[in-house]
Amino acid sequence: GQQVMQIPQYQHVQEGEDFTTYCNSSTTLSNIQWYKQRPGGHPVFLIQLVKSGEVKKQKRLTFQFGEAKKNSSLHITATQTTDVGTYFCAGSRGSWGKLQFGAGTQVVVTP
């Protein structure tokens, strides 16, 4: 079945540093979504990527969808303490609405 893997599982970042988290699928995806879950909170939608090679930016966050539509990445520049949380990617293989969530990357930021 479809598997969505995220690496790293855990990321410890110094405030001001950049980091990247990766999402890989065993099958071609029709689209990929990214969600952020703050500690004690619930997942909140960040962005969706649909096109091969698509790149989208939200302030210090850059999201990319691979050419083969099997992988995606989230790059955060100049990390801030507000970036703390778990970032999930979720992919869908077809037009069907079921999203397969990755296990998430837990981000801890130290001042």
Add this chain to the structure above:
Amino acid sequence: GAGVSQSPSNKVTEKGKDVELRCDPISGHTALYWYRQSLGQGLEFLIYFQGNSAPDKSGLPSDRFSAERTGGSVSTLTIQRTQQEDSAVYLCASSPNSWERSTDTQYFGPGTRLTVL
């Protein structure tokens, strides 16, 4: 506007008891999803509703788990004869359109934290 709401926010129960978890999706949202999240883990898909029907129940862990949705709105997830391994946060999400639109954003509720003693 109101988001997805879930009740109760916390539930502590004894092993063997039945529990009911409720989800009120965003008004007008057709699709409704239940997920389970164990401590420090990702989201485990349980069941999906399109209107009142459930095209996909594949994620339900056992026959102790069941869910229904009435009036295309409120959904109830029932766990019978709870076990300690059922302890987790149960999240509900809704999205506006048909399940055929996989590009829909899912809006999550705050979750119900279930603890089985």
